[in-house]
Amino acid sequence: MGIIVILILISLSIAILFLAIFYWSMKSGQYDDTYTPSVRMLFEDKKKEAKDK
Amino acid sequence: MVEVEVGSELKCYHCGQTCEEPLWLNDKPFCCYGCKTVFEILDSNDLCEYYTLDRNPGNTVGATNKEAFAYLDEKNIRKKVIDFDSPTFASVKFYVPAIHCISCIWLLENLHKLNPAILKSQVNFARKLVDVEFDPGQVQLSTVAATLSEVGYTPQINLDADQGAKPQVNKQLILKLAIAGFCFGNVMLFSFPEYLGLDHSDHNLMRIFSWLNFSLSIPVFFYSGFGYVRSAWRSFKDKQINIDVPIAAGLIALFLRSSYDIITATGPGYLDSFTGLVFFLLIGRWFQGKTYESLAFDRDFTSYFPLAINRFVKNEWKPVVIYDLNRGDQIRVRNMEIIPADSTLLDAFAYIDYSFVTGEAKPVKVLQGELVYAGGRLIGTPVNLVVEKKTSQSHLTSLWNNDAFKKISESKYQKIIDSAARRFTWVVLAIAVVTFIYWKVYDPSQMWLVLTAVLMVACPCALALAAPFTFGSMLRVFGRNNLYLKNADIIEKLASVDTVVFDKTGTVTHGRTPEIKFEGHLTPLQLGHIKLLTSYSTHPLSVLIAKSIKVTSTETAEDFKEFSGKGIQGIIHGQRYKIGSASFTGSITQANPLGTHVFVSIDNEVYGYFNIKSSVRPNFKTMLERLSDKNTSLLSGDNDSDRGSMQKLFNTASSLLFNQSPHDKLRYIEQLQREGKKVLMIGDGLNDAGALKQSDVGIAITDDTGVFTPACDGILLGEKLHMLDQYLELARASSVILKTGFAISFFYNAIALSFAVTGYLTPLVAAILMPISSISVVGFSSVAVNFIAKRKLKNIKNLS
Numbered sequence: 001m002g003i004i005v006i007l008i009l010i011s012l013s014i015a016i017l018f019l020a021i022f023y024w025s026m027k028s029g030q031y032d033d034t035y036t037p038s039v040r041m042l043f044e045d046k047k048k049e050a051k052d053k
Numbered sequence: 054m055v056e057v058e059v060g061s062e063l064k065c066y067h068c069g070q071t072c073e074e075p076l077w078l079n080d081k082p083f084c085c086y087g088c089k090t091v092f093e094i095l096d097s098n099d100l101c102e103y104y105t106l107d108r109n110p111g112n113t114v115g116a117t118n119k120e121a122f123a124y125l126d127e128k129n130i131r132k133k134v135i136d137f138d139s140p141t142f143a144s145v146k147f148y149v150p151a152i153h154c155i156s157c158i159w160l161l162e163n164l165h166k167l168n169p170a171i172l173k174s175q176v177n178f179a180r181k182l183v184d185v186e187f188d189p190g191q192v193q194l195s196t197v198a199a200t201l202s203e204v205g206y207t208p209q210i211n212l213d214a215d216q217g218a219k220p221q222v223n224k225q226l227i228l229k230l231a232i233a234g235f236c237f238g239n240v241m242l243f244s245f246p247e248y249l250g251l252d253h254s255d256h257n258l259m260r261i262f263s264w265l266n267f268s269l270s271i272p273v274f275f276y277s278g279f280g281y282v283r284s285a286w287r288s289f290k291d292k293q294i295n296i297d298v299p300i301a302a303g304l305i306a307l308f309l310r311s312s313y314d315i316i317t318a319t320g321p322g323y324l325d326s327f328t329g330l331v332f333f334l335l336i337g338r339w340f341q342g343k344t345y346e347s348l349a350f351d352r353d354f355t356s357y358f359p360l361a362i363n364r365f366v367k368n369e370w371k372p373v374v375i376y377d378l379n380r381g382d383q384i385r386v387r388n389m390e391i392i393p394a395d396s397t398l399l400d401a402f403a404y405i406d407y408s409f410v411t412g413e414a415k416p417v418k419v420l421q422g423e424l425v426y427a428g429g430r431l432i433g434t435p436v437n438l439v440v441e442k443k444t445s446q447s448h449l450t451s452l453w454n455n456d457a458f459k460k461i462s463e464s465k466y467q468k469i470i471d472s473a474a475r476r477f478t479w480v481v482l483a484i485a486v487v488t489f490i491y492w493k494v495y496d497p498s499q500m501w502l503v504l505t506a507v508l509m510v511a512c513p514c515a516l517a518l519a520a521p522f523t524f525g526s527m528l529r530v531f532g533r534n535n536l537y538l539k540n541a542d543i544i545e546k547l548a549s550v551d552t553v554v555f556d557k558t559g560t561v562t563h564g565r566t567p568e569i570k571f572e573g574h575l576t577p578l579q580l581g582h583i584k585l586l587t588s589y590s591t592h593p594l595s596v597l598i599a600k601s602i603k604v605t606s607t608e609t610a611e612d613f614k615e616f617s618g619k620g621i622q623g624i625i626h627g628q629r630y631k632i633g634s635a636s637f638t639g640s641i642t643q644a645n646p647l648g649t650h651v652f653v654s655i656d657n658e659v660y661g662y663f664n665i666k667s668s669v670r671p672n673f674k675t676m677l678e679r680l681s682d683k684n685t686s687l688l689s690g691d692n693d694s695d696r697g698s699m700q701k702l703f704n705t706a707s708s709l710l711f712n713q714s715p716h717d718k719l720r721y722i723e724q725l726q727r728e729g730k731k732v733l734m735i736g737d738g739l740n741d742a743g744a745l746k747q748s749d750v751g752i753a754i755t756d757d758t759g760v761f762t763p764a765c766d767g768i769l770l771g772e773k774l775h776m777l778d779q780y781l782e783l784a785r786a787s788s789v790i791l792k793t794g795f796a797i798s799f800f801y802n803a804i805a806l807s808f809a810v811t812g813y814l815t816p817l818v819a820a821i822l823m824p825i826s827s828i829s830v831v832g833f834s835s836v837a838v839n840f841i842a843k844r845k846l847k848n849i850k851n852l853s
Contacts, residue, residue, distance in 0.1 A: 005261060012239065012265070019235050026228055036178040039155050040162065 067092050068205075069109025091204050095160070098167055103160045110156030111205050121387070122195040122202070124361030124372035125210070131194055134210060142172070143189045147201060147208035152181045161206060168192060168200050183208070210360060223342060230335040233277035236269040237328040243269075244325040248817060263315045266324045274308045278331040296474035296517050299481060300334065303512020310505040323509060326819045330514050333827045341521035341541045343528055358427075358444070362386065362393050365437075375444050382440045392429045395447040396438040397422060403436045405429035428739060469545060469788070470520045473795060474513065481511040488810045499812055506814040510805035514823065515830040519794030522831050526838035527787045534846065535770035536752075536780055543766045546750050547784035549731045553680060553777075554722065554744070556736035557689035557699065560754045560774070561669060568668035569601040573661015575653070581606030582625045583653060586632060589613050590621050594651055595632075598663055620651075628655050635662075666695070672775035674702050679778040684730065688713045688721060690740050719743035735777070739763050779845055786845070790837045794830050801826030 025031070063072040066081035067088035075082035076089050079096075083089040091111060095103055103110060124130055137144045152161070157176070161183050164174040170192035175184045183206075187197055201208050243262040285301030288294060304327065311322030364373040365383040375393040378384065383399070386392055392405070404416040407429045416432050419425055425438060427447035485507045492500040524541035531538055538544065555561050575583070584602040587595040589610065610623035610630075620633010631638045631654045638654035640662070651663040677685060685707045687699055693711035703709060710721065718736075722744045725732050734741065734748035737755065742763035745751030753765040754774060769777075805822045808814045 004258070008261075008265070015235065015239065019231065022231055023228060026224060026231070031224075031227075033177045033179055036158055036176050039158050039178070043159055043162070 064109060065111075066104070067109065067111035069111075087205075094167070094204060100160065100163060100166060103156050106159055107154045107156040110154050122198040123363075124374070125195040125198055126193050127361065127372055127374070130361065130374060135194065138189065141188055141190050142186065143194070144184065144186045145194065145197070147183045147185065147198065147210070149181055149183050149201065149206045149208050151206050152176065152178060152183075157206070160204060161201075164200065167204070168196070171197060171200070226335065226339055226342065229277040229280070230332070230339055233273050233328060233332040233335055236273045236277075237325075237332040240266045240269050240325050240328045244321065244816075244820065247321050248820070259321070260318065263318075263321055266322065267312065267315045270308065270311070270324045270328055273328045273331050274304070277335060278304055281334070293471075294475045294478050295471045296513065299474060299478045299511060299513050300517055302508055303510075303514075304330065306505045306508035307512070310502075310509065321816055323816050323819050326509075326816070326823045329820075329824055330512065330827075333514055333824070333831075334517055337518040337521035337525075337831075341525040341528075343525060343532075343541075358391055358393050362390075378440050378444060380440055380442065384438050384440060385435055386431045386438060387435045388431060388433060390431055392425050392427055392431065392438065394427050394440045394444045395442040396425055396427075396440045398425055399437040399439060404432040406432050468542065469791065470516075473516065477513055477516065481507070484806060484810065485511070492812070503809065503812050506809040506812070507806065510809045510814060510819065510822070511802065513798065513802065515798035515801060515826040516795060518827055519791055519798060519830050519834055522834040523787050523791045523794060523838055526835045527783060527842070530783065530838065530842040531767075531780065534776065534780075535773045536767060537769075538767040539765075543750060544784050544787055546731075546766075547733070547781060548788040550683070550733040550750060550781060550784075552684040552686070552725055552730040552732045554686045554688060554725070554732060554734045554748070556718075556734075556741045556744075556754075557687055557695065558691060559737035560735055561673060561687065561699070561702070562695075563668050563670060563756075563771070568666055569597060570664045571653075571661060572664050573653070575660055577604045578606070579655065579660070580604045582608070582610075582628075582630060583632060585625065586610055586613065586621055586623045586630055589623070590615055594649070594665065595621065597665060598632075598651060601663075629657070630655055631657075666698075669698070669702065670771065670774055676775040676778055677702060677704070680781075683781075686710065686721075688718050688736075688741075688744065690714070690718075715740045715743050719747050722747045733781075735769075735774075736763075776846075783842055783845055786841045787838060790834060790841070793837070794834050797833060798826060798830050801829075 063075045063082045064070070065072050065075075065084035065088050067083055070084045072082050072084040075084065076086065077083075078089055078092065081092070083092065088111060095101055125134060132138075135143055135145045149161070151157070158178060161176050162174055164171045164185065170188045172186045172188060174186070176182070177184070183201070185197055187194075198208050198210070243266050246259065246262065281297050281304060282301045284295070284297040288298060307323050307327040307330070311324045311327060314320035314322040315324075358375060361372045361374050362378070363370045363385045364378070365385070366373075370385065373382075378394050384393070384396070398419050398421055401421050403419050403425070405419050405425055406416045407426070417429075424441065427442075427444060485504060488507055489500055489504045492503045521541065524544045527544050528538055528541050531544075571580075580602050581604040584599050584604065585606045585608065587599040587602075590596075606625075608625055610625050613621070613623040615621045616633070616637065619637040620631060622629065622631045622633075624630070632651060635650070635652050638652040638659055639657060640652045640654070640659040649665040651665065653660050653662065681704060685703060687703060687707065687709045689695070689699075689709075689711045690713055691711060696709060696711065699709055710717075713721070718741060722732050722734060726747070726749070732748040732750075734744045734751045735754060736745055736751070737753055741751075741753075745753060745763055745765045750767070751765045752767040752769050753763055754769055754771050756771040769780075801822065805814070805819075805826075808818055808822075
């Protein structure tokens, strides 16, 4: 029966890890603008100018 | 190869507007010098990819002026605008309403190619913001703004705008929601053995599950759900019971009871119900919190006025913030700028467009020494003025000193949900007390358990969800149909409206594009000649007439003369054209003295006159007919030259008031409200701002959501005004849906209470009943709203 406890703890800690990642991404503003980046990635730099980013 | 539309309709390569007299460059047509200049700038900087991403992406460019942003370099203005400042690096956020397509993003993110001192620029499309990082050692802030303006993206600068406040709240809500959802899901998993009745198979495992549940619900109670407890406490202190009071009571009862059960090992607790409840409640809040980020509902006059103006001090012109203007200051106002304070004119004459103040679209001629009111827009050459009154005390801005702008709108309106919650709370308390006493008498060992059970199921989760989902769905339906409301509460107010007040210019009529008809007969050739002559003149009426004539003439006029206040004349093809007032052209026909007429004579023979009047929006009359169960009135800042045509539109019971000042409009609304009416005000200009604010619901009409609208509760696209009655009906329908939702929620509560009172509320029953009631209310509200909206709006499409 001990094995189920270990499994639960592992799965729970992985889930909490993902929650923490979501929390961090939300806080750092990754969802502030959901449209512009999708367009930005399609732009091409014609002369291979290193875009400062 | 360049694609050019064949035929007479040439579209500007830059902005896509029809070119009347195209300017050609590299085989590409342009409608004006502004567009052509932008193309030249982009072409010389190798930025023409701009035109390949989207067709005709540009914005029509008005006259730009580097000086116009000079005030940004003033130390205290700069400090307010700029986000981060150091000698070599500075960043600033500009609000650019003109952002509308992919090309815009591309160009604005390549600003560093236009000006190397701009290090980086980043666009936030949804909020129409450009974040510019630049080197202040090499380029001034004013130049950065001017660079944007040159390519057609004039930034709107507002010192008071605290951008970023709104999304912050939303962000926190989503975080709370995420945590509640996470914990809810896991608690449900750990409660599964319970649901399946396996609780006696392994006691130790059950204890572990209980403790895991308990630790997972701690963040739900203290982080996600704590807002309800806090809000309930606050409203309790104010002795105003709102919906949060019974919710908080339920949440606390659930959490404490479950904690007690788990700690004392007497039971598994109700934590699955508890976390689920918080999760559903937060979803409701999130759903209701739909906002239109790119629209602003809280603007006051400061957004219309320039931030700074050039003042003549010690023999030089220096920019000064308009609030620092004092009586006697000499200022200079340029073409299309707003007069910042009531002042007198120093130059010989000026044309002032008072459309903000009066709603009247026709510019007014002001002579030397006459008073010019703040809020007027100068049309034509720059003029010098002497300030008479400070900005805050001027004719128009004193409107904002009215009480209507100070009171908090929340207090005056009793929300349906809160009045329902009040009654609900008392009933629940009464039931709780009665059951408590009953159990105390018959079985004291059970009395606390039953009491908490009653409080737990009484938690009006479904009740609290009905409103957000009904109004939230309706808000989205309205948004899809171009009525943008500030928040969902407005729908409730809209439903109770019984009086509708319209502004005239810009609302009932198209403000900016008047209808111009020629009364008489002219050949197309003659019309072409008239266009030619009028296009020489800068008089506003000439401009309007020139614009309205589609025929162009290639001939040249000789002996062109303009007689101020009378008209213009010129000789084309040996024929003498006179265009102007009746006496100037020698007309003896006495046209209707009301309205604006421009007469035309050729070789001293009068051919007729141009009748210039503003046109009523299409389908407006049929909409008014459908609104006949409400009181309607019309307020206009204009003279009553349109009374006849307005009388035909409105029914006889409506009052039509003309020559109304902004203050008069506000007072009229106040008077209606004193008679107990619920007033919906529909207006568009700054002159309606007071009335919009005072009314129960104020909706601003605009033909372009990028354009400024005064402070209001909602923004409606002009072309959808004929659907107003449908919107009102939908708002009323949503009240009915809401009340039905309440009934469903009460039904479930009654069932749950019957379990609780009799002492049979097991965790399993709670875990089934609570989500079912929430989901059925949510499902009913959303489906009903969309169904009714679809049916009503289909009807209107058939009608029009």
